[in-house]
Every structure is written in structure tokens, then in C-alpha cells.
Amino acid sequence: MSGYRIVHYMNQFFGGIGGEESAGIKPESRSGAVGPGMAFSKALQGKAEIVGTVICGDGYFAENMDEAVEEVLRLIGEFKPDAVITGPAFNAGRYGTACGSVADAVGKKLKLPVVSGMYQENPGVDLYRKSVIIIPTSDNARGIKDAVPAMTNILLKLLSGEALGDPRTEGYLERGIRVNTFHPRSGAERAVDMLVLKMRGEKFETEYPMPVFDRVAPADPIKDLKGAKIALLTDGGIVPTGNPDRIEASSATKYATYSFEGVRSATSDLYQTAHGGYDPTYANQNPNRVLPLDVLRDMEDEGVFAKLHETWYTTVGNGTPVANGKKFGSEIGAQLKKDGVDAVILTST
Amino acid sequence: MIQKTASHVICVTNNPDWGPGRDGFEYVDGGPWGVFKRARDLVHGGWRFLAHPLYGNFNPMRHPYRTLLLESPSGGDRSVDMESFSMLEAALESCRAGMAKNYGGESGEAARRDFAKLDCELMRDALNRYCLWAPVIS
Amino acid sequence: MRLELHRARVKGIRWGSATALAGDGVLQVNRDELLALIREDGRFAGVDADLASPGDRVRIVPVKDVVEPRCKIEGDGEVFPGMIGDVETVGQGKTFVLDGAAVVTCGKIVGFQEGIIDMSGVGAEYTPYSVTFNLVLIFRPVDGIEIYEYEQACRLAGLKAALYLARSAHESGAAADRVETFELPSVPELLSAYPKLPRVAYLYQLQTQGLLHDTYVYGLDAKRLIATIIHPNETMDGAIVSGNCVSSCDKNSTFTHQNNPVISALYARHGVDLNFVGVIISNENVTLIDKRRSSAYAVKLARILGIEGLVISEEGFGNPDADLIMNCHRAEIAGIRTVLITDEYAGRDGASQSLADATKEADAVVSCGNANMIVELPKMDRVIGYTDYVDVIAGGFSGSLRADGSIEVELQAITGATCELGFTRMGAKTL
Numbered sequence: 001m002s003g004y005r006i007v008h009y010m011n012q013f014f015g016g017i018g019g020e021e022s023a024g025i026k027p028e029s030r031s032g033a034v035g036p037g038m039a040f041s042k043a044l045q046g047k048a049e050i051v052g053t054v055i056c057g058d059g060y061f062a063e064n065m066d067e068a069v070e071e072v073l074r075l076i077g078e079f080k081p082d083a084v085i086t087g088p089a090f091n092a093g094r095y096g097t098a099c100g101s102v103a104d105a106v107g108k109k110l111k112l113p114v115v116s117g118m119y120q121e122n123p124g125v126d127l128y129r130k131s132v133i134i135i136p137t138s139d140n141a142r143g144i145k146d147a148v149p150a151m152t153n154i155l156l157k158l159l160s161g162e163a164l165g166d167p168r169t170e171g172y173l174e175r176g177i178r179v180n181t182f183h184p185r186s187g188a189e190r191a192v193d194m195l196v197l198k199m200r201g202e203k204f205e206t207e208y209p210m211p212v213f214d215r216v217a218p219a220d221p222i223k224d225l226k227g228a229k230i231a232l233l234t235d236g237g238i239v240p241t242g243n244p245d246r247i248e249a250s251s252a253t254k255y256a257t258y259s260f261e262g263v264r265s266a267t268s269d270l271y272q273t274a275h276g277g278y279d280p281t282y283a284n285q286n287p288n289r290v291l292p293l294d295v296l297r298d299m300e301d302e303g304v305f306a307k308l309h310e311t312w313y314t315t316v317g318n319g320t321p322v323a324n325g326k327k328f329g330s331e332i333g334a335q336l337k338k339d340g341v342d343a344v345i346l347t348s349t
Numbered sequence: 350m351i352q353k354t355a356s357h358v359i360c361v362t363n364n365p366d367w368g369p370g371r372d373g374f375e376y377v378d379g380g381p382w383g384v385f386k387r388a389r390d391l392v393h394g395g396w397r398f399l400a401h402p403l404y405g406n407f408n409p410m411r412h413p414y415r416t417l418l419l420e421s422p423s424g425g426d427r428s429v430d431m432e433s434f435s436m437l438e439a440a441l442e443s444c445r446a447g448m449a450k451n452y453g454g455e456s457g458e459a460a461r462r463d464f465a466k467l468d469c470e471l472m473r474d475a476l477n478r479y480c481l482w483a484p485v486i487s
Numbered sequence: 488m489r490l491e492l493h494r495a496r497v498k499g500i501r502w503g504s505a506t507a508l509a510g511d512g513v514l515q516v517n518r519d520e521l522l523a524l525i526r527e528d529g530r531f532a533g534v535d536a537d538l539a540s541p542g543d544r545v546r547i548v549p550v551k552d553v554v555e556p557r558c559k560i561e562g563d564g565e566v567f568p569g570m571i572g573d574v575e576t577v578g579q580g581k582t583f584v585l586d587g588a589a590v591v592t593c594g595k596i597v598g599f600q601e602g603i604i605d606m607s608g609v610g611a612e613y614t615p616y617s618v619t620f621n622l623v624l625i626f627r628p629v630d631g632i633e634i635y636e637y638e639q640a641c642r643l644a645g646l647k648a649a650l651y652l653a654r655s656a657h658e659s660g661a662a663a664d665r666v667e668t669f670e671l672p673s674v675p676e677l678l679s680a681y682p683k684l685p686r687v688a689y690l691y692q693l694q695t696q697g698l699l700h701d702t703y704v705y706g707l708d709a710k711r712l713i714a715t716i717i718h719p720n721e722t723m724d725g726a727i728v729s730g731n732c733v734s735s736c737d738k739n740s741t742f743t744h745q746n747n748p749v750i751s752a753l754y755a756r757h758g759v760d761l762n763f764v765g766v767i768i769s770n771e772n773v774t775l776i777d778k779r780r781s782s783a784y785a786v787k788l789a790r791i792l793g794i795e796g797l798v799i800s801e802e803g804f805g806n807p808d809a810d811l812i813m814n815c816h817r818a819e820i821a822g823i824r825t826v827l828i829t830d831e832y833a834g835r836d837g838a839s840q841s842l843a844d845a846t847k848e849a850d851a852v853v854s855c856g857n858a859n860m861i862v863e864l865p866k867m868d869r870v871i872g873y874t875d876y877v878d879v880i881a882g883g884f885s886g887s888l889r890a891d892g893s894i895e896v897e898l899q900a901i902t903g904a905t906c907e908l909g910f911t912r913m914g915a916k917t918l
């Protein structure tokens with residue numbers, strides 16, 4: 001028993017409770033280190049100690065984010081820690097989002113040093129990198145042996161009050177925030193230095209990496225709406241009751257397609273929302289609010305457009321990695337073209 | 350207004366200093382955000398900017414007025430001008446980054462009058478070039 | 488063209504019976520004589536003058552321009568050609584400089600164009616004018632005057648005062664502590680002198696958008712210019728003058744035009760690892776057609792000169808970002824390598840997009856800092872000017888000016904803090 005008191009947050013799997021079938025468990029705490037916490041304990045030996053572990057199911061967290069964060073924070077607080085570790089989550093999307101969310105709250109509300117670890121492409125990174133120190137890890141749990149020393153190293157620096165240097169030297173993911181600094185030389189001198197190197201074909205480093213804009217040219221507007229076939233899509237997570245295709249509440253790995261045939265309105269007996277990123281009350285009361293089938297049927301009757309495409313597509317746009325978004329979009333778009341659809345209404349939240 | 354070319358030019362503004370009922374002027378209520386939204390609708394319909402939608406040196410949210418100069422699509426071609434579209438997105442992004450200023454109180458009112466004047470000054474040259482008459486600043 | 492800058496070091500400033508540089512390096516100023524000169528312009532209802540030295544617990548606000556006292560001692564023309572005197576070409580011969588002194592003009596023109604100069608404390612670290620001995624002129628306009636008349640009066644007053652100080656000091660026998668020589672011959676001579684060194688030019692963007700956003704070249708409103716060539720020495724004699732003070736952090740004051748650091752940095756490397764062929768000035772107008780015309784023209788001039796590398800500096804932010812990116816893109820497509828100097832508006836948290844435009848060819852950028860960074864300026868003992876409008880200055884916000892006199896404001900409000908000529912050592916990095 002020595003040094004700093006650390007609490008470790010993890011999910012149901014690493015907590016040894018179970019796999020996906022246990023993803024719905026509510027936050028609970030354990031004394032001391034659990035699972036991967038043991039490796040951290042060893043690395044922290046002499047300087048810090050894992051006094052407690054807080055575990056929460058990834059599914060529960062994704063579907064009840066506000067309550068989950070509040071409860072997790074409360075449980076963490078009970079241990080009176082000096083710092084917190086969350087994850088590492090590797091490439092597990094819901095886990096990464098939960099780790100980022102907990103770390104963000106710990107930093108802002110408990111005002112404690114906190115580190116997290118996850119794979120570069122984990123959706124939790126883009127969501128929380130600005131406010132959380134995230135150490136990059138491999139994409140699977142075998143990377144634990146490198147993740148632990150890397151995370152421990154930074155955690156100890158934060159605890160000692162040492163200012164963290166820049167991300168590349170220190171080994172954490174770039175947070176994407178611009179911070180002012182004084183250079184030894186004036187901007188003009190730095191510019192001429194840079195130009196000389198650039199003209200020689202030598203290596204130089206820009207002080208401001210240009211953002212890359214992935215621009216998609218919009219399609220031409222419809223000239224003849226009355227003759228058009230319109231399709232309805234949503235990433236607001238509306239699904240048939242029971243979510244038969246099990247679209248995840250966050251970090252969705254899939255989209256699904258269903259038929260509108262014979263349906264005039266997205267009523268609550270037929271549909272529900274699976275989206276974990278907003279209060280589901282109003283969407284569940286009347287799913288037309290997110291998937292406006294009723295209005296479109298009326299417009300179809302009135303002849304505003306020719307036909308509502310019978311097939312509709314849905315996914316949950318909550319922490320979806322950009323790569324998945326692109327993939328879904330291209331596949332759905334190709335199919336819609338084949339089906340002779342002229343235009344799409346895509347609802348979101 | 351006499352039509353000189355296949356397309357026509359309008360000025361979208363929320364600045365009352367231009368004076369009411371001017372030919373070629375479209376008046377929008379609300380702050381700069383409202384003016385940008387109207388411009389966005391036009392740009393999506395194929396209109397293009399003749400003057401850059403951002404000021405030099407003011408974040409749009411720090412300035413109560415905005416005057417924009419746009420040209421209609423000519424002929425039947427209503428495809429989106431990508432340059433105008435990019436500029437508009439940059440302007441909207443800039444709105445999001447800036448914090449809205451509150452022009453309360455007497456000094457706020459004096460500043461508001463100054464901003465209205467300056468908006469006219471900064472756009473006067475451009476409007477004259479496209480034959481949308483600008484008032485004499487008094 | 489060959490120009491010698493005769494720099495006399497100023498080590499203090501005080502009021503005195505005659506305007507001269509005393510033996511101890513202190514600039515003495517005859518206040519009455521100076522004010523009489525400025526008051527000749529009937530557009531002022533009141534002119535006042537004050538002094539501020541480095542380390543004083545003094546705040547100067549609202550700052551319009553800063554000018555370095557200089558005068559010609561040999562060679563054609565006079566400093567600030569086309570503004571006070573004739574338009575004869577300058578940049579040759581000898582020019583006297585009161586090195587370490589500055590004229591700061593101050594006074595409400597519109598309620599939001601203030602800049603702040605703190606002579607001590609945190610704020611002093613961010614402005615280059617906390618280390619100069621400043622003579623501050625504070626103006627009050629005549630009732631009912633046209634705003635652009637008043638702006639012109641303020642602009643000219645600063646230049647007159649700067650010329651007066653230098654001329655009087657020189658005529659009273661002030662001697663230079665050091666002489667810097669700047670010589671750049673004609674282009675054919677340059678090419679035969681250094682045939683193997685890469686040909687480099689400086690593309691100098693000038694803000695030209697209207698009242699309080701203008702720049703003057705030999706007295707000509709630069710929005711009327713098409714991109715053109717200027718000899719670097721001409722800038723040292725005040726051929727380029729600022730009429731631009733918004734926003735204060737990244738406007739090029741006349742002082743920085745006179746002391747352009749890109750020009751000095753290129754001169755320093757000339758003949759060593761680059762051939763400094765020349766300077767191209769271009770403007771930053773409001774209409775897109777003007778932007779395109781200026782950009783096409785400027786890059787064409789670079790190609791005519793056979794330029795291989797271009798340093799491009801911006802003035803301001805927002806739509807001028809489009810000029811910077813356009814110039815970069817055109818030059819790179821033409822095979823000219825570029826380096827850009829700009830500042831950033833990345834938001835208070837540093838997480839927003841820093842520039843309003845981008846192009847993948849802009850792979851070499853020097854940043855002069857994020858202008859949205861919040862700074863806490865402590866209460867000062869004395870304010871020269873007015874603080875009434877601090878809440879509405881670009882960079883200020885409701886509640887900026889606190890009851891105790893301290894100010895919470897963005898870097899944007901501090902004069903010269905992120906000057907995009909690369910004047911200071913300020914920069915930014917991504918964490």
C-alpha cells in the first residue's frame with residue numbers, strides 16, 4: 001500500500017463477467033485490481049496502487065449514457081482516487097466510447113488526472129481526443145503488453161504535475177487542438193528557413209498541417225419532382241420493434257433494409273428506436289418524428305412526387321467510424337440507383 | 350432594374366443603413382446567421398458569390414450585420430458552383446467557431462451604428478462595381 | 488538601389504525644451520511644438536500627447552497605428568512618399584532612424600477597432616510595442632466630421648509626428664550608433680552575380696477592403712492596384728503605409744511595413760543560399776473577380792522573373808485566407824515552391840478550423856499563433872486613451888473589461904500579437 005490511489009474503469013468482458021450476453025450489466029465496483037488491472041498494478045508498483053475497479057456493460061453504457069456516466073463517476077468517487085485509468089479498449093467501439101466518455105467526465109467533474117487507451121480508429125478517439133489523453137494501442141487485446149507501460153508512464157507524469165510535451169514525443173494521440181508557443185526565432189526567419197529546405201528538396205516540417213476536405217459534389221437538383229421516385233433513409237436508428245437485425249446502439253457495424261409495403265405510418269407498435277445517442281422517449285412515442293413515413297405517404301397521395309420507394313434503409317449514426325459511413329453509403333447508393341430511385345431523403349438526429 | 354445580362358445580381362443584407370426598398374436588394378431579418386442561411390438556399394439553387402461571404406478581420410458572429418453579393422445562375426444551368434459552396438461552408442464554420450457578441454447598453458448601441466456604417470463602407474465599392482447603387486454615407 | 492539605415496539607439500523618452508536625442512540616448516520631445524504641428528489639421532477638435540516607456544504600468548487603448556520615426560538624410564524624396572510629401576521614388580541614399588522609438592496613434596474612430604498595448608505585465612509579452620519608447624498621440628474629432636476624413640487625418644498625423652521626431656533629432660546632431668546597408672541591384676545583375684542560387688521572391692499581400700481596412704502605396708489606395716513589383720528598400724522609406732487597424736493582432740502597422748522582417752530575413756540570406764530577386768505586392772480585395780485577377784497577375788510576375796521560391800505573407804483573416812490559398816495554389820501549379828505565413832483563428836479551445844480555406848499544395852506554412860487564445864491582462868496604473876469600448880473590441884466580449892480594470896480578452900485585441908509578416912516569435916502547435 002503505497003503512493004497514489006488509482007481507480008480502473010473497464011467493461012464486462014475485461015471485468016471477467018461475460019461476453020456480449022452480459023453487455024447490459026449496470027455499473028458495479030470491485031475492490032483492488034481486476035483482469036488487466038493486474039498488469040497495471042505491477043507496472044505501478046511502488047508508486048501507485050489500483051485501489052478499486054469500476055465495471056459497466058458496454059450495451060448498458062451505450063443505451064443509457066447519462067445515467068451510466070453519473071453512476072460510474074459516483075462509484076469511482078467512493079474510492080477517493082488520485083487518478084483514473086479507463087480501458088484500454090483496443091478496437092471495441094462501444095467500449096472505446098465508454099472509456100472516452102468516463103475519462104472526459106472524470107477530467108471535467110472530478111478534476112482528476114486520467115488516461116485512456118484505444119486503437120487509433122476506435123470511434124472513441126474522434127469523439128474524445130480533444131479533452132482526453134488517449135494512448136494509441138494495437139487493435140486487439142494482445143497489445144496489452146505495450147499498452148500498459150505506455151499508459152502507466154503518462155499517468156505517472158500527470159500525477160507528478162509534470163507538463164506533458166507534444167503528442168509524438170510523449171506517445172499519446174494528437175488531440176487536435178492548437179496551442180500557442182514562442183519559438184526561438186521570428187516567424188519570418190522560420191519561413192525563409194523552411195523555403196530554403198523546401199527548394200532543396202530536403203525534409204521540413206510545416207507548422208500548420210492543412211486539413212483535408214473530403215468534398216462530395218452535390219448531385220443536380222431534381223427537375224421534375226412530380227415524376228420522381230423518392231427513397232427514405234435514416235441514421236436516426238428507427239428499426240422494426242425488437243430490432244430484429246440487432247443494430248448496435250452506438251458504433252454500428254451494419255445497416256438494415258426493410259419494406260414499407262402496406263405501411264402508411266411509422267407507428268409505435270411497428271417501430272422503435274435503437275439509437276443510444278438521444279433520449280428515445282419521443283422517437284418511441286411516434287417514430288414518424290425520425291422516420292417521416294406518414295407525411296411522405298400523404299405527399300405521395302397528393303402527387304407531390306410520383307412514388308415512395310418501398311424499401312427503406314436504417315442504421316444508427318452514433319459514433320460510427322467514417323470508414324463504415326462511407327461503406328454503407330456507397331452500397332446503399334448503388335442499390336438505390338439500380339432500383340430507379342431519383343432522390344433520397346436521409347433523416348438524422 | 351434594367352436587365353443587362355442573362356443573369357442578375359442581388360445583394361442580400363440585414364443592414365438597415367442601405368435604406369429600404371432598393372432595387373436588387375433582398376432584406377433579411379435577424380443576425381448574420383440569417384443572412385448566411387438565405388445565401389445558402391441561393392447557393393444550393395445554383396447562385397454564386399461575387400464577393401467573398403466572409404469579412405477580412407471580423408468573425409461573422411462578432412458583427413451584427415452582413416451584406417452579401419450574389420449572381421443568379423444564367424440560362425437553365427442550376428448546378429451548384431463548388432467555389433461558392435466551399436466559401437459558404439467556410440463562412441458557416443466560422444459562425445460556429447465564433448461566440449456571438451452582445452451589443453447591449455449605450456456603448457453597444459454606438460458600436461452597432463459603427464458596424465452598420467462599416468458594413469456599408471466595406472461593400473460599397475463592390476456594389477458600385479455591379480451597379481447596385483449604394484447610398485451616400487452620412 | 489542602395490540604402491543605408493543610420494540607426495540612432497533610443498534609450499528613453501521625456502518631454503523637453505527642444506526635440507533632440509540627448510547624449511544619454513533619451514529622446515527629448517518639445518510637446519508644444521509637436522502638438523502645434525499636429526493641430527494644423529483642422530479636423531481635430533483635440534489632440535493630446537503622452538509618453539509610455541517599457542516597464543511602465545500603462546495601457547494604451549485604442550491603438551490605430553504605430554510608426555517608426557525616420558527621415559531621409561541623403562537621396563531622393565522623403566519618407567512616406569505620397570502621404571505627406573511628393574511621390575518621388577525612395578529607397579536610395581541614407582535614412583535616419585530613431586531606433587527603439589515609436590509614434591502610437593490612439594483615438595476612437597469606430598467603437599470596435601481598438602488595439603491594446605500594455606507596457607508591462609502579461610500583455611507586454613505579446614505586443615512588439617512594449618519594448619519601444621512610445622510617443623502616444625490621442626485624437627478627438629471635430630463634431631459631425633465624415634468618418635473617412637477623420638481616419639485620414641489620424642493616419643497622416645502619425646506619419647507627420649514620426650517624420651518630425653526623426654528630422655528634429657537628426658538636425659540637432661543625433662548620431663547613428665550603427666549603419667545597416669541594403670543593396671539589391673537590377674535583376675540582370677542579380678542573375679549574373681548568383682547564377683547557381685535559387686531565385687526567390689516575396690509576395691507581400693496588403694489588406695485593401697475599405698475604411699480601416701486599407702493600405703497605401705506611394706499614397707495610392709492599394710485596392711486600386713494590380714499586382715506589381717516594388718524594391719525592398721522602398722518599404723524601408725515608408726512607401727507602404729497602413730490605413731488598417733482591424734483586427735489589431737494581425738494588421739501590419741506602418742512600423743512593421745518599415746521594418747518588414749521577411750525582407751530582412753531574405754536580405755540576410757541573399758547571396759548565401761538564395762538569390763533575393765525582388766518583392767511583389769498584391770492586394771486583398773472584397774470581390775472574387777478582383778482576388779482572381781490580382782492572384783493571376785502576381786503569380787505571372789513571379790514567372791516572368793523566373794522565380795523558383797516564394798514567401799507569401801497574408802494580412803488579416805477571413806476572406807484574405809482565400810487570397811493566400813489562391814496565390815499558393817497558382818504558384819505551386821506553376822512549379823514555384825511556396826511558404827506561407829499566416830495566423831490562426833482556431834477558436835478559444837484551439838479546436839476549430841484555423842483558416843477559412845485550404846489547398847493540399849500548402850504544405851509549408853508558418854503560423855504566427857492562434858488569435859483566439861484568451862489572455863488575462865492585469866489592471867494597469869494608468870490608461871492612455873479610452874477603455875469605454877473594450878467590451879466591443881474585436882476579441883473582446885461582454886464582461887471583458889472588469890470593474891477592477893483588468894481585462895479578459897482574446898489575443899486578437901493586442902496590437903501586433905500575431906502579425907503575419909512573422910514579426911514576432913509567436914507560433915502554434917498541435918497538441
